[in-house]
Amino acid sequence: MRDVIYLDRVEQAEALLKPQRIEVLRQLAGPRSCTEVAAELDQTPQRVYYHVKRLLEASLVRQVAERRVRGIHEGIYQAAGRSYWLSPGLVGRIGARQIRDRLSLGYLIDLMEDVQADIAALDLTRPDLPSIGVSGDIRVRPEQRQAFLGELQQTLQGLFTRYGGAEGDAFRLAVACYPKGDPDDRA
Numbered sequence: 180m181r182d183v184i185y186l187d188r189v190e191q192a193e194a195l196l197k198p199q200r201i202e203v204l205r206q207l208a209g210p211r212s213c214t215e216v217a218a219e220l221d222q223t224p225q226r227v228y229y230h231v232k233r234l235l236e237a238s239l240v241r242q243v244a245e246r247r248v249r250g251i252h253e254g255i256y257q258a259a260g261r262s263y264w265l266s267p268g269l270v271g272r273i274g275a276r277q278i279r280d281r282l283s284l285g286y287l288i289d290l291m292e293d294v295q296a297d298i299a300a301l302d303l304t305r306p307d308l309p310s311i312g313v314s315g316d317i318r319v320r321p322e323q324r325q326a327f328l329g330e331l332q333q334t335l336q337g338l339f340t341r342y343g344g345a346e347g348d349a350f351r352l353a354v355a356c357y358p359k360g361d362p363d364d365r366a
Contacts, residue, residue, distance in 0.1 A: 180257065180261060181260045182261050185298075185299030186265050186266060188237075190237055191237045193237075194234055194237035202220060204240065206219055207256050208257075208261075211255065213227040214253065231254075239259050240258055240259055241257060241259050264299065267292045287355055291353075294353045297351060331356065338352070
């Protein structure tokens with residue numbers, strides 16, 4: 180099972196974005212038959228198989244085994260990935276990229292799309308891909324914002340200068356800094 184399946188075909192998105200299929204996919208986090216999934220979801224095996232077949236056609240599920248049950252061949256299926264990302268390219272770009280203003284939300288969204296596409300292009304089946312994810316909350320008073328952003332830029336520029344040579348493995352560093360909303364506001 181891959182960590183991430185990057186969906187860049189409309190057919191894949193159409194197959195996935197149905198509530199019943201998402202539930203079937205969740206049940207297939209581990210290898211299971213349609214009969215087992217049907218019992219868990221209180222549906223008929225035929226109905227579950229219909230959804231599994233569509234997910235198979237979209238390469239979102241794979242058959243991992245087969246067994247005989249009362250003289251009938253029964254497939255054992257498993258989700259192809261732990262998570263699924265929809266490519267922004269499915270909709271296509273609407274409007275121009277936000278290149279000029281690095282302090283705009285539009286620029287941040289464009290950067291995240293680039294990061295998502297870069298990660299999708301990696302061989303995610305390799306367990307030895309060196310990467311790091313860091314996340315944390317910082318509180319900055321309004322009068323300190325400029326100093327904070329300046330220090331962050333200076334720190335990153337120092338890393339780019341120190342490790343920006345032509346030799347060695349190439350890494351992309353993307354930093355996102357945005358106001359954190361109140362969790363109660365997201366409901």
